[in-house]
Amino acid sequence: MEDSLDILKHHEWQVPENLAGTRLDKAIALYNEEWSRVRVQEWIRDGLVRVNGSAKKGNYRLKHGETVEIQVPPAEELQVIAEPIPLDIRYEDEDVLVVNKPRGMVVHPGPGNHTGTLVNALLAHCKDELSGIGGVARPGIVHRIDKDTSGLLMIAKNDLAHQSLVAQLKEHSVERVYLAVVHGLIPHENGTIEAPIGRDPVHRQRMAVVHKNSKHAVTHFTVRERFAGTTLIECRLETGRTHQIRVHMKYIGFPLVGDPVYGPKKNIYPIEGQALHAQVIGFAHPRTGEQIRIEAELPRDMERLLQTLRSQS
Known part of the structure; x- marks a missing residue:
């Protein structure tokens, strides 16, 4: 069995002058904007973060020149399940679906939102007829609107449609x-x-x-x-x-x-x-x-x- 330490991604950097005095958790989130503060705090609690070789709490104030080491664990594989959630469908054919999303519904699964999303509903409605370009968590999703924004979304039912709609958005x-x-x-x-x-x-x-x-x-x-x-x-x-x-x-x-x-x-x-x-x-x-x-x-x-x-x- 592969040692879990072998699949951790190692990051190491020195604290620049402009981050001196900043909380450890905040500084790490600033270091890489794709890392949420919540995830960073979990890594700190799990002992995956070291400052000059020692574990510190999230509220530790960094000093200029200190070395921060982070062992980033791999992302958990997301299992997205089909759920028979009613959809307000405004257009559908073999290539495209247009859905009127209600306020309060998240578009695709993510941390804290594994069920009840538009993608969960789409999987039940479309079965395997969704484009795979967006990955496991975002089948068919070409663009998004916020959870508390209502309204229309284009959904791609195959890769041809997905590529075309993305190109139109870019243009x-x-x-x-x-x-x-x-x-x-x-x-x-x-x-x-x-x-x-x-x-x-x-x-x-x-x-x-x-x-x-x-x-x-x-x-x-x-x-x-x-x-x-x-x-x-x-x-x-x-x-x-x-x-x-x-x-x-x-x-x-x-x-x-x-x-x-x-x-x-x-x-x-x-x-x-x-x-x-x-x-x-x-x-x-x-x-x-x-x-x-x-x-x-x-x-x-x-x-x-x-x-x-x-x-x-």
Whole structure:
């Protein structure tokens, strides 16, 4: 039997001056942005981290020049099971599926979310008719929307469809229209936000507008309706970065209503999670080239929110 130590990946680095005084767990998460703070803390508890050859606690404050050694264990093989979860299917043929995802559903399995995801439901509905390019945990998944964002997603049922849809996303030829309610009254009728998005250097689980280790991001918005202190907007994505609309709207001073990460700490409005809905998806069919355009009505919670806002105005 292979010794478990033989499959650990060894990382070693010296603490730079700018990280002197930083907590050990935070510094390691900054060292590699793909490592979550939770995973790092588990490694520290399991004795897989050493500072100058000695085990330390996660709150240990590093000194300039100290040597940090990390033994990274291999990722656990994820077993994804099919679950008969109802799906709101808006389009389906032998190549493509378009699903209207409800707010609160995670797109694919990951740490803390092994069941109840869209992928679990897709496996039950499609059986083995899903593209394998995304790997075991993401069969058929071409793009994602956040757990607490509702709306339309394209799903690839084979590799030909997957490659075509990914290419269209890269070419910015996929039409993606979102409706959002934001805090504040946007004074102009439309605008474009062009600001790069990357990992927040302080809060590593968040994204932010940053100019280092970031990606080009463009959001176009149009005001649809104004209320007393809030605005309904339509957003069109030119790029598709993680949390793009949420980050961009916060950046210009109009965070999304209900957003637990980028909005005000206290939510006074009748909605759980950010008021954001992927309303339209449009693309060229991977096999025929025909233009497919699907539109999904607002979910009930956003309709209730708008009724409340209209009555208050």
